[in-house]
Amino acid sequence: MATFHFQIKSGRKGTASDHASYIARKGFHSKRGDLVYASHGNLPDWTGDDPDVLWRAVDRYDRKNAAAYREAIVALPGELTPKQNEALAVEVVEKLTPGKPYQVAIHAPLSSLEGVSNRHLHLMTCDRMDDGIERPAERFFSRHNATRPEQGGRRKSGGGRNRMQLRDELIAVRKEVADTINRHLELHGHAVRVDHRTLKAQGVARTAERHLGQARIRGMSAEGREQFVSLRHKRKSDAE
Structure with a gap:
């Protein structure tokens, strides 16, 4: 059954290139064997359309305390091919x-628990917004110059907004992603829908399930896994 999972993370300078290798399943990560789709876009000309060049430049040139990248993780519905x-x-x-x-x-x-495909999307973005001005890599990440933008770096998205505005923006993004998923489910004839709201806001009388993590799952016995999965399905059934 389709469930909504949308998570936003950020990474510090010095971690972007390694994380890009992780999501692209390159190098050490290639042995996982679970990459089924990969793409990139909106890269500046100096990258030569190579995302590895972008992330290496982020790690080299971006400001010390800056968020080097943002990552959205989105669960994709098992009902779709x-x-x-x-x-x-x-x-x-x-x-x-x-x-x-x-x-x-x-x-x-x-x-790890049920042996079914856990298809999900990893989206890494650089916050530097395109303004039509070409810059070399070393200037691309410098501080934005509002008066003479060609002399500074690209402006970062998210600047100038307070915490409440950022929260409202995140809620709106979650809703937009859920609406997009539901539109595709409807397009392909599925009645199930996802909901971006919290369980409390939906009026669902159960607590959110905690993420166990690989280490904890590996430490569970076969009987323990079976009991956990059975309880999970019962909770969802009781809430419907």
Whole structure:
């Protein structure tokens, strides 16, 4: 059954290149064997359309305490086929990356508990917004100059907004992603829908399930896993 999961993370300077290798399943990470889709876009000319060049430059030139990248992680519905989920991912990326350099990947590992495909989207973005001005890499990441933009770096998205404005923006993005998922579910004849709201806001009388993590799952016995999965399905059934 489709469930809504949308998470935003950020990474500090010095971690962007390694994390890009992780989502692209390059190098050490290639042994995971669960990469089913990869793409990128909106890259500045000096990258030569190579996202690895972008993230290495982020780690080298961005300001010390800056967020080097943002990452959105979105669960993709198991009701859709791999190709249908790719089309969904393309639309989600278009909505979340206007004017921003990005790299995207879909992973489809088997869940440790139930052995079903856990297809999800990783979207890494650079906050530097396109303004039509070409800059060398070393200036691209410098502080924005509002008076003479060609002499400074690209402006970062999110600047000038307070905490409440950023919260409201995040809620709006979550809703937009959920609406996009639901539109694709409807397009392909599925009645199930996802909801971006909290369980409390939905009027669902159960607590949110905690993420166990790989280490804890590996430490569970076969009987313990079976009991956990059974309880999970019962809670969802009781809430419907």
